[in-house]
Amino acid sequence: SRYNYVLWTIQIELIGSFAIFAAFALFGGNAFVYRLFCILAFLALSASTNKTAMYTSLFFLGSMLITFRFSEEKPSTKRTVSCVTGLLIGLYLAGFHSASASYAMLSNMTRALSAITGYQPSWLLI
Known part of the structure; x- marks a missing residue:
């Protein structure tokens, strides 16, 4: 990032990806335990004053949220409403x-x- 400021996220992305891979390898067999671990990791890391740790906490939040994915068999109204609601909330919070x-x-x-x-x-x- 010293030469290209946009690359400041590379370190966080690497650490976050390795942390998610390790957590899934350890706890991925049991969805409840994995979700619990992700929630605890998110809370612990987000309370940190270290910016790298705080940003890495968001990887755990995202990984926990994806465990609630919908089945891929058929589209449903519930799925569509959830996706559109998530998109609108994300757009609002992005600004x-x-x-x-x-x-x-x-x-x-x-x-x-x-x-x-x-x-x-x-x-x-x-």
């Missing part, structure tokens, strides 16, 4: 900026969640 009025409710919600639970991850980075 997040804490100073924007359209994200004020989300900023307030994360501050309240942190105050109630005591869990203090970097919500703005997540």
